[in-house]
Amino acid sequence: MPRFPPLPASPQPQRLKWGSIKEEVGLSRDDNCTLLEIDQQLPGFHRFIGSWLYTGDINLIVDVGPANSAQSLIHTLIDLDIDRIDYVLLTHIHLDHAGGLSQFLEHFPMARVVCYDRGIKHLLEPSSLWEGSRKALGEIAEGYGPPEPVKGEFFVPHTEAHIDGLQVIETPGHAIHHLSFTYRGNLFVGEAGGNYYSLKDTDYLRPATPPRFFMEVFVNSVDKLLALEDQHICYAHFGDATSSKQMLRRFRTQVLRWKDLIRGEVTVGSDAIVERCVQRLLEKDLDLKAFSLMDTDTQAREKYFLSNSVKGYIGFLQKGNAIFTSPSILGSSTH
DSSP states (O other): OOOOOOOOOOOOOEEEEHHHHHHHHOOOOOTTEEEEEOOOSSTTOTTOOEEEEEOSSSOEEEOOOOGGGHHHHHHHHHHTTOOOOOEEEOSOOSHHHHTTHHHHHHHOTTOEEEEOGGGTHHHHSTHHHHHHHHHHHTHHHHHHOOOOOOOGGGEEEGGGOOOTTEEEEEOOSSSTTOEEEEETTEEEEETTTOEEEEETTEEEEEOOOOSSOOHHHHHHHHHHHHTSOOOEEEETTTEEESOHHHHHHHHHHHHHHHHHHHHHHHTTOSTTHHHHHHHHHHHHOGGGGGGGGSOHHHHHHHHHHHHHHHHHHHHHHHHOOOOSOOGGGGGOOOO
16 A cells, blocks of 8 residues: 555535536436535545435435544535534444544534444444554554544434434445435445446446455345335445446445455465455456546555455455454444
């Protein structure tokens, strides 16, 4: 992973509304649903992290991004004349999704936070989350910044979130505490459906399967989402598509394809196994073809996260499926 330069001040997020990006990536318009890009001062992290804002009779925001960019997200909401957030929906507690929560709630104290019940304790006292993230991500974690403690009064355990029109789906796999949400025809999938981008009319779809990875648990979560009605799908990293079923079927196929491709490399031997697997995937998986269109910094970012995902597969293939009990995943954010 390349070393990162000292961090300047965080930039303002960009407001990406359906009407403004429809021509670029072929989206249908929904004037209530807005993607806010939270640009990071890390090379290659442009158009990578975002929050989804839904405005209406209640205002929802899905994930709030890292601590170091929390103030710029707040200022963007102010610029949009948003003076009330009723609910923050956390897909999971990794730094790039929940690290800025404490600062966010200082400005929107009326908001309540729907969070996986077993993840709440790690936000009440985030020291272990921070240390685990630093160990897993190094300079990327430093770029995201340390999370601050959040008061318990803000949280609504996901099992008690009874909000009209909101469906909460447990989707463990990328993280043990991962949730997805449906609300008024939108599926906020977090990373349960992978990472998805569109570059120059070419798609890029990648699993986020850091160690420890449990294939059966991960695929079962995808199947839960496939059982829902077809709807607009909103990704945490970074963008959307009009048909959740089409994208999730494609993603499920990709997850199984990776198992076959990586298993082939594992049987060859352990020498440079991660690098060989990444290269094999880039050569054989057409869902990664937009990699060649990325700039050098973005390719470096993706190679880093591709390597982490490959490590998850290698661990699974070497050890097989097991009961999903590893606590270490709570502290990582290896997309």
